[in-house]
Amino acid sequence: MIEPEQGEQPFFTIGVPTFKRHELLKETLNSVIAQGFSNFEVIVGNDYTAEIMTGDMIGISDPRIRFVNHSVNLKEVGNMNALLEMATGRYFTWLFDDDLYEPDFLQTARNCLEESRFPPVLFPAFKILKYDEEFRPGKVRHTSTIEFTGREFLCWYSARNPQLVSTAGLFDTTVLRSTVGGFEELSPSTIGLYSEFHFLVKCAMLHRIVYIDSPFYVFRRHEGSWTETNVDMENHLIAAQALVKKSAEILRHPSLVEDFAANLFKICCTHILFFAYKAGRLEYARKEFGIGAVSRALIILWKESLHTRDLYITLCGDKSFCTFLAFLNEIFYCSYLIIRHFAHYFFKSLKE
Helix, strand or coil, X not given: CCCCCCCCCCCEEEEEEECCCHHHHHHHHHHHHCCCCCCEEEEEEECCCCCCXXXXXXXXXXXXXXXXXXXXXXXXXXXXXXXXXHXXXXXXXXXXXXXXXXXCHHHHHHHHHHHCCCCCEEEEEEEEECCCCCCCCXXXXXXXXXXXXXXXXXXXXXXXCCCCCHHHCEEEHHHHHHHHCCCCCCCCXXXXXXXXXXXXXXXXXXXXXXXXXXXXXXXXXXXXXXXXXXXXXXXXXXXXXXXXXXXHHHHCCCCCHHHHHHHHHHHHHHHHHHHHHHHHHHHHHCCCCCHHHHHHHHHHHHHHHHHHHHHHHHXXXXXXXXXXXXXXXXXXXXXXXXXXXXXXXXXXXXXX
């Protein structure tokens, strides 16, 4: 392993927020240690105050990895922002304690940053590791690099087919602190509900955004993940209201205002899409897969979608028939997803 000379600034700082996930965290950190590019630091922020985490505890020994044990629980957003404040690297990113890097990620990212004249941020594509699927690190072929303005970036992004995870971006640390800032809590939840989407909108304030269309970031789905287990619908509704309102403030910036209506609609649809998923998860958590469960999920989806449409009209002033049809199309699409997922889980339960 080639280490940076003493006193040299790390090129990358990788902030890893963690909470009581020893085995997954070990895999996460090993995926970083396995990188060919070595000039980085890792700061692990332990938010589980009942224990003092050390490298020995999880079988990790690397001088580039530092463990910070918070004296009080900062919650997810507070932990992430604390890691950003402690960073000393030229570029900063977050890596959650259940996600992974493919082996050539940091070297490829370093090369692309240099070739792109060190932009404010570089995002990698990602892939999903399915339930119980073993991580098999391999060679990822770097195919293309795309550069956007902030305005172009928002027009390109799609929640239906997301090409990136906002927290996986490699940010110029100084620019991130001064221009974008860290994450914001949008609800009282311990989890940063919808904060990643609000952060994504804030990224549009950057003048150059580079995207590498290669899945170096591995997003792991598992039964214990917060994405799968959190069905706190009340805080999801609170966070959604804050997401739409706070995004509207950003989208009124002179560099973005021309696409205000389209982008605000996209944010509303992002909420409707993820709310549909959570409505289904609420029933799955109750082990309900019948007609009654489907009906309940669809009813709360339609109610919240119409409420979101009214908020959009209030903020945007667009009461046109085209807007009505656009929201109706999104609601029907998400209703179809709910029915399809229930059918999948129903037949799966019959096999079990």
